[in-house]
Amino acid sequence: MGEFIEITLDADLIPLEAARRLAGLCPVDIFAVEAGHLVVRPANEDECTLCELCLAPAPAGSLVIHKRYSGENLVARG
Numbered sequence: 001m002g003e004f005i006e007i008t009l010d011a012d013l014i015p016l017e018a019a020r021r022l023a024g025l026c027p028v029d030i031f032a033v034e035a036g037h038l039v040v041r042p043a044n045e046d047e048c049t050l051c052e053l054c055l056a057p058a059p060a061g062s063l064v065i066h067k068r069y070s071g072e073n074l075v076a077r078g
């Protein structure tokens with residue numbers, strides 16, 4: 001968990017192809033695919049630019065960006 005940003009996901013809801021797309025599009029390498037599942041690299045979470053690029057390919061509700069500093073969340077809408 002980052003100090004300012006925490007990203008949570010339900011890897012079971014994210015197909016492998018979408019996981020690969022997500023891992024490739026984040027500009028600050030927050031995601032990786034390990035053993036066929038999307039994972040978050042905790043050390044990179046605070047680098048999130050809130051660009052929301054990851055929210056489009058993620059199925060609804062499968063990915064949440066928590067702004068710990070404000071309590072707001074950005075949720076994948078599918």
Ligand code: SF4
Pocket residue numbers: 007025026027028029030047048049050051052053054055065
């Ligand atoms: S909002 Fe942008 S920077 Fe943050 S995790 Fe998603 S793709 Fe990466």
